[in-house]
Amino acid sequence: MLYFTRWKTFGIALIALIVVFVGLAFFWAQQRIAPSLEAQGGTYLVLEVDSNYLKKQKLIQIRDDTRRVLREARIGFIGLSVKDDAVEVRVRDTALLPTALAKLRDLPVGLDSKGQHNLEVADAGEGLIRLSGLQAVVAEQLPLVVEQSIGIIEKRVEGVGTAAPIIQRQGANRILVQLPGLWDPTRLNSLCVYRGRLEFRMVDTSVSPDQAKQGELPRDAELLESAFPPNIPYVVKKQVLVDGSDLIDARPGFDQRSNEPVINFKFNFLGARKFAQATTENVGFPFAIVLDNKVISTPRINEPITGGQGQISGNFTVESAKDLAILLRAGALPAPLIVVEERTVGPGHGQGSIESDGKRAKGEAIRQ
Secondary structure (H helix, E strand, O other): OOOHHHHHHHHHHHHHHHHHHHHHHHOOOHHHOOOHHHHOEEEEEEEEEEEHHHHHHHHHHHHHHHHHHHHHHHOOOEEEEEEEOOOEEEEOOOOHHHHHHHHHOOOOEOOOOOOOOOOOOEEEEEOEEEEEEEHHHHHHHHHHHHHHHHHHHHHHHHOOOOOOOEEEEEEOEEEEEEEEEEOOOOHHHHHHOOOOOOOEEOOOOOOOOOHHHHHHHOOOEEEEEEEEOOOOOOEEEEEEOOOOOOEEEEEEOOOOOOOOEEEEEEHHHHHHHHHHHHHHHHOOOOEEEEOOOEEEEEEEEEOOOOOEEEEEOOOOOOOHHHHHHHHHOOOOOOOOEEEEEEEEOOOOOOEEEEEOOOOOOOOOOOOO
16 A cells, blocks of 8 residues: 655645646637637637748758868768758768768757757768758757747737737647737738748849740849739849848838838848948949849839938838838748638637638738
8 A cells, every 4th residue: 555645645736736737728728719809809820830941941051061061171072962851962082981970960050959969960871971860950949930930920910009919839839829800811911921031132134034034044043023913023143132130120101202102111230331332332233122032123223322221112002011011120030830720700709710721821911
């Protein structure tokens, strides 16, 4: 017969109560619809961080770091590539294989928060090295990406003045968003799901879009479409001169000449300096304002822009200019978000239509 002291019995009972409480709290958080939604109606979203995107970005980073490390160590290699869930590279001189393995096992990309290496660097024979084991690396990164995404979504929702929103983590890689009031689903997806990566690049005028389509695309350029119908193609250089991380403000406004809706933006000191240098070196040439790999506009640089301020024009409506300004002020999401569940709740009903198809929501932030 087992015998427990009074304190042990009390401790076991306390632990059991805590477990039950945590379980009920988690279940309630998973299932609940806020009272404000039941009373006012609104929208309920469950978003999921795209872990495949994180894995792909890690593979690219590992590939690039492998190239850099081997070159710095003057170790010749061939066949550097991404294959399935691993990066492979073959060392030309097998006598240097131990050195190459040691160098690659010290890659910082494989470090977790405790300083331990999760990346597997293995000798696959005949000078071939395989770098794998990304599951642990991505799992380590997911919580940070979720928290960053929550912070950005909160800023975006606050920008439109929504009262009593609920935005919180759900499970390992999901985010619960509850917004009271009537919402346009397209606008809501724009605010919560759109990546918002703004880039300033130069248009490549050495070839036409038609020539690029025929295979004459320069190696340092890519073919991008405009954000608005009829989706005109542009040859745009890959080099990013300035990006949205250097913005400190973005506000909707109107062009003084055409009275069309625009976004007025302002760079920080570093961004202003980079923008001034880029416009000084490229007077007379068009540059592309790119949002999530879509070209918004291609203004020509008539003179150096040294004040750290500018204007983004396009086929904006008043609402789309306002929403884009909100996206730019809040910053870009660190990874794409997938809508796994969407509910539209009618006032006083507490339930509504549900859409759950697991597809990536495109969230058109720029609409005509």
